[in-house]
Every structure is written in structure tokens, then in C-alpha cells.
Amino acid sequence: MTGTSTLSGKSAIVGIGEYGYYRGTDKSILQMVLKASMDAINDAGLKPTDIDGIIPPPGFVAWDEIGAHLGIPEIRYTACPQMGGSSPVAGIINATMAIACGMATAVLVPIGWNGYSALRPRPDARPNKRRFSAAFFDTVRNYYAPYGLRSAPWWYSLYLKRYVDMYDVPPEAAGAIAVACRKHAQLNETALMRDRPLTMEDYLASPFITEPLRKSDCCVETDCAAAVVVTTVERARDLKHVPVTFLGGAEGHPNRPDELINRPDMLKLGLDYAAPRAFAMAGVTPQDMDFLQIYDCFTYVALLELEALGYAERGGAADFVKDGNIELGGRYPLNTHGGLMSQGHCWGMNHVVEAVRQLRHDAGAAQVADCSVGLVTGYGDLGDGTIAILGRGA
Amino acid sequence: MSSTKPKGQPDDLDLAFYQATAAAGRLCLQHCGDCGQWTHPARYYCPNCSSENYAFEPVSGKAQVHSFTVSHFSVENAWKDKVPYVTIVAETAEGPRVVARTDMAPDAVAIGNPIRLKAEVIDPEFSYIWAEADA
Numbered sequence: 001m002t003g004t005s006t007l008s009g010k011s012a013i014v015g016i017g018e019y020g021y022y023r024g025t026d027k028s029i030l031q032m033v034l035k036a037s038m039d040a041i042n043d044a045g046l047k048p049t050d051i052d053g054i055i056p057p058p059g060f061v062a063w064d065e066i067g068a069h070l071g072i073p074e075i076r077y078t079a080c081p082q083m084g085g086s087s088p089v090a091g092i093i094n095a096t097m098a099i100a101c102g103m104a105t106a107v108l109v110p111i112g113w114n115g116y117s118a119l120r121p122r123p124d125a126r127p128n129k130r131r132f133s134a135a136f137f138d139t140v141r142n143y144y145a146p147y148g149l150r151s152a153p154w155w156y157s158l159y160l161k162r163y164v165d166m167y168d169v170p171p172e173a174a175g176a177i178a179v180a181c182r183k184h185a186q187l188n189e190t191a192l193m194r195d196r197p198l199t200m201e202d203y204l205a206s207p208f209i210t211e212p213l214r215k216s217d218c219c220v221e222t223d224c225a226a227a228v229v230v231t232t233v234e235r236a237r238d239l240k241h242v243p244v245t246f247l248g249g250a251e252g253h254p255n256r257p258d259e260l261i262n263r264p265d266m267l268k269l270g271l272d273y274a275a276p277r278a279f280a281m282a283g284v285t286p287q288d289m290d291f292l293q294i295y296d297c298f299t300y301v302a303l304l305e306l307e308a309l310g311y312a313e314r315g316g317a318a319d320f321v322k323d324g325n326i327e328l329g330g331r332y333p334l335n336t337h338g339g340l341m342s343q344g345h346c347w348g349m350n351h352v353v354e355a356v357r358q359l360r361h362d363a364g365a366a367q368v369a370d371c372s373v374g375l376v377t378g379y380g381d382l383g384d385g386t387i388a389i390l391g392r393g394a
Numbered sequence: 395m396s397s398t399k400p401k402g403q404p405d406d407l408d409l410a411f412y413q414a415t416a417a418a419g420r421l422c423l424q425h426c427g428d429c430g431q432w433t434h435p436a437r438y439y440c441p442n443c444s445s446e447n448y449a450f451e452p453v454s455g456k457a458q459v460h461s462f463t464v465s466h467f468s469v470e471n472a473w474k475d476k477v478p479y480v481t482i483v484a485e486t487a488e489g490p491r492v493v494a495r496t497d498m499a500p501d502a503v504a505i506g507n508p509i510r511l512k513a514e515v516i517d518p519e520f521s522y523i524w525a526e527a528d529a
Contacts, residue, residue, distance in 0.1 A: 207467070
């Protein structure tokens, strides 16, 4: 199954690695990123000398130190998409472009952070040496933070409250996302929220942080890293695992991308622009998907993403997520690893890793039977959006 | 309306916006000298006509609630004693939307409600925008 674009079917994900998901670690961000990277290279059956491209995270660590520590002798290609939680999927797309053009043959795409420890540092902890360069931080500092809107839940509540009030979105719709993620996390040994089940009743009793967001609408901060290796489909056929082929992908950005409230339509995400292009590139429809790995920093954002993907009209995702439709055993299992909500926040690279496990048919108790195609989304930095559609085999 | 909340650290056009608002003692927004479009946050090129010609000018203060949030929790010492507090996305009559504080009770705020915006000058480089109900 490949679409019509010159990029469709031109690359495959052949290696995955994960480190986490913890609340408190002695490892530096660089150490965690290197560990996940080396695991991904080994998982592919490759060596560091086989890697010739690096797409680093949008902050914290850089391509040159990653390459040097891993002992990659010749780096031919590097680029760094700066879009927060949509960066990992953007990295897959970027790696595919580099590979399709012959600029690189095997690209490492790692990410990681101490998302828990950085916010709650121990008294003797040293500060992170680097942060981010995205301009939206200026917007936040100058126009939102002075108003008690300090971090992501408060920023996003500014448009999510409009979403809820204008379309009468019931809390049970957001709750269905939280409950599905938590249910799936019970099957994942690495999930932070394993052994901490969540019912709809628990969800509805969760206190508001800032309306419409309850505590149980927010993902869990963790220390973690994850990485994948992308190479040509030809080479992928000779490696250890069933190749997971890139069928289509796209990025999209709100108008304007560096602030939240002056967009003509505050509810139109980057994914609204990107999704139709990705489905067209892959030559598939939303109804062809066997699973959905949706970037779930907040439950209501995931609902808007489902609408952007075409599974419901604006404001209508409540019907799509009810009655177990997005749980394992349902038609569209969502975040089969637990997601950011319940596995941990690894910028959505954990969603990519899970999609690969599913398509290898190596997802254990969370396996979606006989799945052959699924999608992964990214969301970040006030609404940037990415999507990759992946398929089993090459 | 006094406040000791954290201020921004504006520079470039963001600083010009705050300086103009403080100098006028009322909310000023960027106004295109060619097509008349109002823009916020300010941009070096008018998003409507690409002109580089602009001035920061006072707006009417008339606005309506485009969105809002009610914060029931804060990790900031400066805001902990204010919960629950309402923060409004105000759509000005001139077009641009701004974030505004308010003393209105949560159940008195709804999308579409008319409001009036005022500036509370903190210093020459920072002001709060406040919203109050408009009869």
C-alpha cells in the first residue's frame, strides 16, 4: 500500500528505543537521549557507523553532541524542526525527505527531557544547560503569564473553554480519552500510571485546574527519552524486524503560529491543515486506520485532533469516543500504550514507538489484532500539528 | 485594582505596545497607517496590506468576551490567593483580541457578553488590561 507522492513508501522505521518513564532520575537529558538512541540503533540491527543523519530534539540536546557521543563518524545530514510536541513526527517526515533525496541513508530521530525533575528540581540539582528558541515563549511571557496563565494548561484553556462552550462538548467526551489511555496503560509495564486505574466517575470528580481542564485532563510529566531510526525501504527489507513503512505525512500550522488568541478561528489547529494532505499522500482514508496514536497533552486537544482528522464534525467527537470505540477491542483503539496521559510525556515520540510496535505485531497484551495501517499525530507550541501514516511491511 | 503580579519582559514591538499604552493611560493598539487595520500583537508588516507604516493609537475600549477561563488552582504565590480567578480573551470593537483580567465573578462571564477594557498602568513599560461588564 503506497500513495502517489514521491515520498510515500520511500522510508521505513527500522529501530526503536525508549528510556523511562520516571519521576526522578539520576541521568542527565543527554544520557537518557543517548541510551534511547543506542537502543534504537541496536534494535534495528545497525551500528552507530551506519547512521549518517541526525534530527535532534527542539531543545535541551543538540545533534553534534549526540553524534559525537554515539561515535557516528560521518554525519551527512542534520535539521531540527522547532515545533514542540509535533517535532518527533516532523522528524520522521524530514528524515524521509532526506532519504528520498539521497542526502542520507539512515537517520536517527531522538528526543528526551527531564519533564518531571526539571519542574521539581532536587536542591542539589544543576539547571538544564539549554532550553528552546521558539518565539511563542515571548508571547506567553509578555501577554499571558502576567495574567496568571503560567504554563500549558492555562494557555490552552483560553481556546478550549470556547470549544466547550460553543459546541456544548460534554466532560464525558474528554473523560473517554482519559479513561481509554489509563485503561491501556494497565497493559504497559513502562507506564507511569500502571496500577492506578481511572473510571469515568473518578474523572468527573477530578478538580478543575483551569476550566475546562480538570487535573485528569492533563498529561503526566515524566523523565524519559525515545528514539527511532529511519532508513530506505530497500535496506529495511534486510534488517531484523518487519519494516514499518512511511505512507504519508504532513505538517501544518495555525494562522498565526506564534500566538494563540488572534487566529481568525481559535479552534483551527495545525492538524486541520495537515491531515488532508497526509491522507492524500498515503492514498488512504481515515476509515482505513486500524489504530490512532493521538498527541494527548490534554484530553480536549485530542478531541479537536480527532475532529481535524475527519472522524467527526467540529464539536462532535463525543459520539466518536463513546461506548469503547477508542479502547482496545473497539473500532479505533487510541493510544494503546497509555499516551502522554498515562504512559508519560515523551513529546509524542512514545506514540511513534508504539505505532511501530503495533505494526510489527509486537505490542503484547495491547496488540491490535492483524493491524496493517495506523496513524500518529503531533501537537505543540500553541497548535503546530503533524501527522504520519504508517503501514506494516515494505 | 492594585497588583504585584509578575510582569512581562517586553522588547521590540511588544515594548512599544506597552510604552504607548502606559503613556496614554489607556489601551493602545497598532494601527496601520495605510489600510487602517488594527493588529495585536504588533507586527513589522501589516497582515492586511504589508505596510510598514504604523502607529500605536488608543482604542475605544468596547469589546466582547470571545473566550475565558476560570482558574481554580495556581502554583504561583502571586496568584494562589486569587483563585478562582477569571481571565478573558476580549475581542475589541476594532478587531484584535487581548487577554484581560477581571474582578467579575465566574458565573457573570459568558462568551459574547459586552465588556469595557481599561489599562492599569504599572510602570512606563507595563500595564494590565482589565475588563468590566458593559451595560
